[in-house]
Amino acid sequence: MKCGKSCLIILGLILVLAAVGFYLSKNLIHPLNDSPIITNADSSSSTPPFPPVPQPAGNREKVLIVESAPSTSCGSKELVFSEKQLQELPQHTFKTRHTWAAEAQEFTGPLLADVLKLICPSAQNLYLRSLDQYSVMVNFKKILDYEAILALKINGKTLSIREKGPLWLMIDTDGHKVPTRSLDNLFVWQLYYIRVLTSDE
Amino acid sequence: MLKLANHARTIYQWLLAPLMLVLIYISAMNLVTTFFLLEKYRHETIWSLEHLNREIESTIHESQLYLAKASTRNQLRFQYELLWSRLPVVQSSLHQDPNLSSVPGLELMVNEVFNRVQAMDGYFSSEEELDTARLIRWISELEHDRENLTNCLVNDISAGNGRYSRAAWQDLLISMVAVGLAILLFLIIVSHLIFVLLAEQKRQRRQIDKDSLTGLASRDFILEKLNAFCEKKTDFCIVFLDLNKFKSINDTYGHQAGDQVLTYVAQQFQASLGKMGTIGRIGGDEFIWLIPSIDQQKITAYYHQLTQSLSQPLQFNGKQLPISLSAGAVQASACQYVPSTVLEYGDVAMYWAKSLHQSTIVWYGEIRNPPPLPVTIN
Numbered sequence A: 001m002k003c004g005k006s007c008l009i010i011l012g013l014i015l016v017l018a019a020v021g022f023y024l025s026k027n028l029i030h031p032l033n034d035s036p037i038i039t040n041a042d043s044s045s046s047t048p049p050f051p052p053v054p055q056p057a058g059n060r061e062k063v064l065i066v067e068s069a070p071s072t073s074c075g076s077k078e079l080v081f082s083e084k085q086l087q088e089l090p091q092h093t094f095k096t097r098h099t100w101a102a103e104a105q106e107f108t109g110p111l112l113a114d115v116l117k118l119i120c121p122s123a124q125n126l127y128l129r130s131l132d133q134y135s136v137m138v139n140f141k142k143i144l145d146y147e148a149i150l151a152l153k154i155n156g157k158t159l160s161i162r163e164k165g166p167l168w169l170m171i172d173t174d175g176h177k178v179p180t181r182s183l184d185n186l187f188v189w190q191l192y193y194i195r196v197l198t199s200d201e
Numbered sequence B: 001m002l003k004l005a006n007h008a009r010t011i012y013q014w015l016l017a018p019l020m021l022v023l024i025y026i027s028a029m030n031l032v033t034t035f036f037l038l039e040k041y042r043h044e045t046i047w048s049l050e051h052l053n054r055e056i057e058s059t060i061h062e063s064q065l066y067l068a069k070a071s072t073r074n075q076l077r078f079q080y081e082l083l084w085s086r087l088p089v090v091q092s093s094l095h096q097d098p099n100l101s102s103v104p105g106l107e108l109m110v111n112e113v114f115n116r117v118q119a120m121d122g123y124f125s126s127e128e129e130l131d132t133a134r135l136i137r138w139i140s141e142l143e144h145d146r147e148n149l150t151n152c153l154v155n156d157i158s159a160g161n162g163r164y165s166r167a168a169w170q171d172l173l174i175s176m177v178a179v180g181l182a183i184l185l186f187l188i189i190v191s192h193l194i195f196v197l198l199a200e201q202k203r204q205r206r207q208i209d210k211d212s213l214t215g216l217a218s219r220d221f222i223l224e225k226l227n228a229f230c231e232k233k234t235d236f237c238i239v240f241l242d243l244n245k246f247k248s249i250n251d252t253y254g255h256q257a258g259d260q261v262l263t264y265v266a267q268q269f270q271a272s273l274g275k276m277g278t279i280g281r282i283g284g285d286e287f288i289w290l291i292p293s294i295d296q297q298k299i300t301a302y303y304h305q306l307t308q309s310l311s312q313p314l315q316f317n318g319k320q321l322p323i324s325l326s327a328g329a330v331q332a333s334a335c336q337y338v339p340s341t342v343l344e345y346g347d348v349a350m351y352w353a354k355s356l357h358q359s360t361i362v363w364y365g366e367i368r369n370p371p372p373l374p375v376t377i378n
Helices: A005-032 A081-087 A112-117 A140-146 B002-067 B071-095 B098-102 B108-118 B122-124 B132-158 B163-211 B219-232 B246-253 B255-272 B296-309 B338-358
Strands: A066-068 A077-081 A091-094 A105-108 A125-130 A135-139 A149-151 A166-169 A192-198 B237-243 B278-281 B286-291 B315-316 B320-322 B323-331
Touching: A005 B002, A066 A112, A077 A081, A077 B002, A081 A105, A091 B296, A105 A166, A112 A140, A112 A149, A112 A192, A135 A140, A166 B278, A166 B286, B002 B071, B002 B098, B002 B132, B002 B163, B071 B108, B071 B122, B098 B163, B108 B122, B108 B132, B132 B163, B163 B219, B219 B278, B219 B338, B237 B255, B237 B296, B246 B255, B246 B320, B255 B286, B255 B296, B255 B315, B255 B320, B278 B320, B296 B323, B320 B338, B323 B338
Parallel strands: A066 A192
Antiparallel strands: A066 A077, A091 A105, A105 A149, A125 A135, A125 A192, A149 A166, B237 B286, B237 B323, B278 B286, B315 B320
16 A cells, blocks of 8 residues: 555554553543552451450540561560650651542651551551441551551641541552552551551561 | 645545544543442442441440440540541542432431531530430430431432432443444444445446547447457347548548547447447447347348438538448357457458448458458457
8 A cells, every 4th residue: 555644644643542542541540440459358357356445435545556466477466556656756747639638638647667667577468447447458568668657647737536536547649649549448547456467477 | 725635535534433443442431430430439428328327326325325324424425526537528428429419418418417416516525414315315316317317328329220320320321322422423434434435436437437538438348348248158249330531530620620520429329329239439430339139130220320310421610521430240159259259350341341331231241252351459
């Protein structure tokens, strides 16, 4: 077939069209990436044991209980953090949008990794539980790069229970370009218990 | 301008169909995304309302425990805080899911619950002794709210034919229509392109089959037809027609006159001979009349008609151009259906007629002593 200048232009345009189609559909596909990190796949396993909400309920002295299961390489350990102890760890701050607010909000708190280092540095699978009985299992190694924090403050103000406090696991979704809504299951609010289920070695 | 139109046509031919394919692709992706987004919204909505319901229930339970002195004031306040934290979540999912607005009263109901919960804030945070009657009234109001929310959840949101489902279905339908339209447009464009292609093919075919000057059949067309007849071995006749002294007309009056004569003669051919068989121009002033019949009498009669109509000289720029023809014919069966022989014998018969100045058709079989072939065609 004879192919002149216009033919080449058209070929180029077709390529551009294909690229545009791909680009547009890439944007469209985003909501489809459904929670690739949550390790609920192993749903046959029953809920791990968890302690009751520290009494008196809502106190700031026992905000977070971190435990490692006896089967992990770290052995059976338990640490109870007060709000003050968590504030003394290196604090990280970022501003991000998320599903439950119309505008971007600023979150401040210690890294989840820093907290885990104190009890089991090689932690892999975690069980997270909140005061309102929500729970989720997470593969910590997979979210390591997202630098999840245990937010203590929102817009500079201490998180109260009615504002989903005292701890809210949060990721800088804007900074890490996480597709909208894809990690929503992970953002446990009113978090009070972390159990290390498995570790690396 | 013409160049622009040409470009537009090229773009139409080559670009529009791929563009439509992209459009189909995007609209299909949109459909899938809409579907999943709707599912996600629905899941979130049900989830958040369900949790709100649970917290209301827990609060009622906790209050009752407190009234029975089986729980502490702090425990009740804690549960109250948990209930409060649920309400903004429901409100944000109400704002995000456009289809929830089609469930009438839901937003109003949630706002009412929120107001009811907020109204108790001072009551719970104060350190004074709690007013039991007020707490009991509050519990019964919450009970009522919970029932309303459950009704809404069961009848309007979860139900397959509820308002929420219908609104979601409408969204999906619009996406489906978009896909359908894109496909329809694509089919229309492709079928139009095919139509244009076929029309072009037809036009080219016509150009090949027709002689451009006279409008008679072309040399290729008539020879093809002759070959086809020979192959089928259906008996037929061909008549070679040649204009007498055409060269001198050309030389004396110019080529324009010659062309005029050819066109005129062709018109007469069509008028009298065209009723039977096909006439084609095979050379400058040579024509072949192909007749799918062997009725010599009929052929003679038609030819007579032709010579009658040509007996009047043609007027050209005030001059009279006399026209006469020589005609030689042959029957295909007499040549064993060999195309080249048919043409040869017809030619011979025509030359015979020309050399005898005969005005009627000379049939090859009538020639007593056929001369050695003077000319061969092809």
